[in-house]
Amino acid sequence: MRKRRGAGRPTIADVADKAGVSTITVSRALRDPAKVSAPLRERIDAAVRKLDYVPHSHASALASSRSNIVGVIVPSLTNNVFADTLRAIYDELEQGPLQVQLGNSRYVAAEEERLIRIFLGQRPAALIVAGGDQTPAARALLESADCPVVQVMEVDPDPIDMMVGFSHFEGGRAAGHHLLQRGYRRIGFIGARMDPRSRRRMEGFAEALRSAGRYDSELFMTTTRSSSTSLGAELIGALRAKRPDIEAVFCNNDDMALGVLFGCQHAGLRVPEDLGIIGFNDLEMMAAACPSLTSIRTNRYGIGKTAVDMIRARLDGDEPENRVVDLGFQLQERQSTVRRV
Amino acid sequence: MRKRRGAGRPTIADVADKAGVSTITVSRALRDPAKVSAPLRERIDAAVRKLDYVPHSHASALASSRSNIVGVIVPSLTNNVFADTLRAIYDELEQGPLQVQLGNSRYVAAEEERLIRIFLGQRPAALIVAGGDQTPAARALLESADCPVVQVMEVDPDPIDMMVGFSHFEGGRAAGHHLLQRGYRRIGFIGARMDPRSRRRMEGFAEALRSAGRYDSELFMTTTRSSSTSLGAELIGALRAKRPDIEAVFCNNDDMALGVLFGCQHAGLRVPEDLGIIGFNDLEMMAAACPSLTSIRTNRYGIGKTAVDMIRARLDGDEPENRVVDLGFQLQERQSTVRRV
């Protein structure tokens, strides 16, 4: 009897013994049943069930030098924005043999680089990362990775490999144009976290105001604290204390916008009569709020789905038509930006 | 020159060649630097950097019959409740050498079983699953798994291995007691999704009302649709259409509670004067809302942290004092349940 180091779980050889076939036949029966004759297939299936055999994915990955893992690295787990994209990735991916491995970079580029290094060690089937602000080393690693790489949530003319998202700059600009069109004059901005994407939204927004001669830096208030509803309420209070004449505000995300609404209500201000509010992302609650809240709708689920489609295509040997897909955004006008007369 | 099937990335043998040592020395230098003399260690580190060598985790897992993967299976990615626990797990786990592999069961027990099977195929270092409602087959798989298993979000006298959470039944009961104490009489319930945990909350709530002779099944409204803010608004509308005399409502989660608040505001009802509202989980927005919303606070981050602590202890050979840890909950009384005079 051979000495064994392993954990004692049944192996493909045990199944083969029990079914009276060779290991390779079991291997084939499991991965591509059509390649094995019906009677053998049944004997093998029975043996698998009886032994409760589970294939050892690491051994498989090692032998085939290819794993079924798709690494996904997002900056935040609690941010609903990524949750929707993640949900799409899981929905699409778990149909097939592919498995998701999720990393949380906590909005820290060095942490993202560390995770990329670790994930690459798994020889992943593909990699999905957020945005285009990797460290130079991380970018180099990804460029030399021998698997599809998709950057999500943004668009950029110079992707590492493939990219799907939308322009945050343009989204911010659209928010600015909307408030201007509604007739607002003293227009402010409230931003938390201020990661690169939030920053680009702010820049697009400022650009819109500037081109209309309405940019007033005093009405812009940002913090690196992470966004939350209560922070939105807090910041609008601070902003109004400084500049009570503010007429409308763009929030860098919907949680902040909701907080601004609550802050106004607690202060006895009417929305939109006393203050116009526009958010970003259009989470589900925005339409339900009272008053309903204007926002920039982004196609977060579509981004995840498209990312997986691109990966699938590449894995199937096809080349996607466009390496960069812009899914755009839509302004959702609601009660919170109806200009007072 | 030997023929190679692999993807061509540098291997530990390449590093060994470059450093003029054997592979096992490189292996040791990487895993436990103290076991290798300083000069060799430096030569090896230099070679690693020069080749940009990344260890092949699958080969390592195969050889050691132990991976550094902790499988985590949750029913939902978009539900903030799990997001907080996940964040804790990531925060705790990614410090060390352990990696998270996340599965999404979509509230489907069969899907959970499938994921458990797949994860077990990775010979994980540990497994974390939600709740105690696994299929019998899944439970059997977990019981025979040769790794620590932690069930989170609930407590149960009969855990598979270890467990950390709180009693949903008691949480529901506390909500009922609170409304009764506040003097509410016609008390209702609104529940979406109605997964096992929501169901237990409802049962505890009903139990509290029943023991006070205040249970009225007509005031209970549930749906299997997934919870959302707009659904909360919709359901309170339907419930009030049927029973305009309703005085207070317990929502099975905070999203629904916020939706009920919005629904009331849209309908011109005052909260808490015309309707008392209490939610469950106490998400961050509950305190910021106007009026602020009463809820049952649960320690979701603590649950994730404790789960990892238990795993760490077991992996280090220690046995945790208690196999079941009840982290409890706290009633957060706010404006939304201040009884009208």
Next chain:
DNA sequence: TTGTACGCGTTATCAC
């Protein structure tokens, strides 16, 4: 359609 021989990259074991 089925089987044999061997390699995948790493680590455990045992010797030096």
Next chain:
DNA sequence: GTGATAACGCGTACAA
């Protein structure tokens, strides 16, 4: 402290 050798469990290549 360091090294030679043999597993780890499975898939590829080629033969039958």
